[in-house]
Amino acid sequence: MGAFGTGLFKGMAVTARNFIGSYFDRERLVTVQYPEERIQPPENSRTFPFLVYDGTPENMRCVACKICETECPPQCIYIVMDRDEKGKPLQRPKVFDIDISVCMQCQICVEVCPFDAIKMDNDYEKSQYGRFEELVEHLPDLLKSNEYYHRIKPTEAAAVDARLKAEAEKKAKKAATTAKPAPKPATTSQAAAKPPAPPAAQPKPAPAASAVTAGKIVIPEDAPFSAEQRAWLAGFLSSIGVTTSVASVPSTAPAPATVPAAAEQAPVAAETETAAATAETTAATPSDAPWHDPGLSMAQRMELAKDRPLADKLMAAMAQTDCHACGYDCRGYADAIAAGTEKDLTLCLPGESETAAMLEKILKEAGRL
Numbered sequence: 001m002g003a004f005g006t007g008l009f010k011g012m013a014v015t016a017r018n019f020i021g022s023y024f025d026r027e028r029l030v031t032v033q034y035p036e037e038r039i040q041p042p043e044n045s046r047t048f049p050f051l052v053y054d055g056t057p058e059n060m061r062c063v064a065c066k067i068c069e070t071e072c073p074p075q076c077i078y079i080v081m082d083r084d085e086k087g088k089p090l091q092r093p094k095v096f097d098i099d100i101s102v103c104m105q106c107q108i109c110v111e112v113c114p115f116d117a118i119k120m121d122n123d124y125e126k127s128q129y130g131r132f133e134e135l136v137e138h139l140p141d142l143l144k145s146n147e148y149y150h151r152i153k154p155t156e157a158a159a160v161d162a163r164l165k166a167e168a169e170k171k172a173k174k175a176a177t178t179a180k181p182a183p184k185p186a187t188t189s190q191a192a193a194k195p196p197a198p199p200a201a202q203p204k205p206a207p208a209a210s211a212v213t214a215g216k217i218v219i220p221e222d223a224p225f226s227a228e229q230r231a232w233l234a235g236f237l238s239s240i241g242v243t244t245s246v247a248s249v250p251s252t253a254p255a256p257a258t259v260p261a262a263a264e265q266a267p268v269a270a271e272t273e274t275a276a277a278t279a280e281t282t283a284a285t286p287s288d289a290p291w292h293d294p295g296l297s298m299a300q301r302m303e304l305a306k307d308r309p310l311a312d313k314l315m316a317a318m319a320q321t322d323c324h325a326c327g328y329d330c331r332g333y334a335d336a337i338a339a340g341t342e343k344d345l346t347l348c349l350p351g352e353s354e355t356a357a358m359l360e361k362i363l364k365e366a367g368r369l
Contacts, residue, residue, distance in 0.1 A: 043153050046120035048100045049109055051142045052149050060143060061117035063349050064093040065323035068109035068118055076102035077109065081324065087231050089327040091349065096142060100126055101135040114350050116160045122152055171353060236332050238341075291316040292330065298354055310366050311338040317358035319350035337363075 022028040032039055053060040064081040082094035109118050121144075128134035150157040217237040219230040289312070291301035298317070305316035315334035322329040326347035328336060336342035337359065345363075348355040363369040 041122040041124070041152075043155060045122045046105060046107060047124050048103055048105065048121055048126065048137070049098060049118050049142070050121045050144045051096065051118055051139070052116065052146055053143055054146050057140075057143045060092060061115050062093055062096065063091040063115060063117070063325050064089075064096075065114075065321065065325040065349055067112050067114070067321055067323055067350065070321070070323075071108055071112045073106060073108065074102045074104055076100075083228070087228065089325065091325055093139060096139040098137050098142065099135060100137055101131065114352070116164060119149060119153070119156075174353070232327075236328065236336075289315065289331070292320050294320040294350075296320070298358060302358070309338075310362070310368075311335050313362050314338055314359060317351070317355050317362060318348050319355060321350050323350055325349045 018028050051060060051062050064079055066079050066081075069075075069077040069079045076099040078095065078097040079093050080095035082090045082092050084090055105120070107120050110120055126135075146157070146161075149160075217234045219225065219234050221230070223230060225233065291304040292315070293301075296304075301316040301320070302313070305312045308316075311334050314337050315330050318330040318333060320330055326333050326349070328342075333342065333347065337345070345359040346356045348359075360369065
């Protein structure tokens with residue numbers, strides 16, 4: 001044990017040494033005269049999220065898939081997807097708000113984003129006079145260029161760019177290898193050997209007016225939905241084969257004098273075929289979907305759906321995020337493909353090429369491609 005007061009004198013000696021040395025060595029001037037002077041934050045520091053764009057703000061990486069909104073623990077992110085005049089999703093956000101008074105700077109939104117569209121900033125000067133709207137950052141405030149990202153986090157940004165470039169080259173290479181060659185023109189001998197075309201099929205008689213046929217669903221305006229929700233719900237119900245009765249629609253066409261027995265039976269047969277096709281493509285119980293878990297791998301999801309109908313297998317191939325970037329949820333997109341109303345197999349943005357390849361494989365195995 002030292003003499004009484006030894007620690008006090010040692011501390012005073014350190015203070016005196018730094019005080020005197022500060023007149024000769026600038027490294028000892030540890031006080032920064034903020035705000036006239038600022039220290040550059042370390043590259044791995046983080047404050048609040050921002051959105052990255054390439055080149056111009058119109059080329060933002062965000063596709064409004066809402067994964068970050070879903071996974072955000074304090075629920076401080078709010079996203080609305082942009083749509084064209086016909087209601088088709090444009091795969092970009094119309095509204096993207098972050099309440100920084102609620103944000104806990106956890107970086108989970110960065111980790112779950114499959115497009116490297118959202119990153120953590122190191123700008124700490126966010127104080128405002130108001131505590132509410134002033135602390136909500138909107139889309140124009142959040143958009144920052146890739147050059148800015150490189151400036152504040154050069155190592156991380158370079159790694160992200162290298163990965164995105166490698167993925168783009170891989171997709172381009174795969175697209176080039178899977179492109180089908182143009183068909184060669186037939187020679188004269190081949191044309192002569194080609195069998196004659198079969199005779200055109202005779203047109204089938206039109207079903208009776210009382211038949212139940214598929215029609216466009218119209219959601220009443222007094223339904224408890226917004227205009228966008230009514231339009232989406234109408235398209236979804238039409239895509240999965242919900243039917244409307246022609247008899248319920250007033251018609252001005254004259255009724256036929258007599259209806260043959262064969263014409264009376266035709267609608268019944270058509271309804272039977274439609275029901276059979278629906279049973280093949282659409283799940284009997286859509287809520288029973290054990291594969292609807294984004295934490296499962298593709299192999300695990302397909303194993304759970306291997307003995308299910310076509311629509312269930314197609315749904316299992318989705319990313320299971322229900323992000324609506326394709327214009328549907330996972331069930332709606334699968335049902336639309338199974339019904340034949342949706343031909344594009346590349347709309348699942350979180351699943352990317354893995355989902356597109358699996359959808360193509362499933363449809364080929366089912367004889368649909």
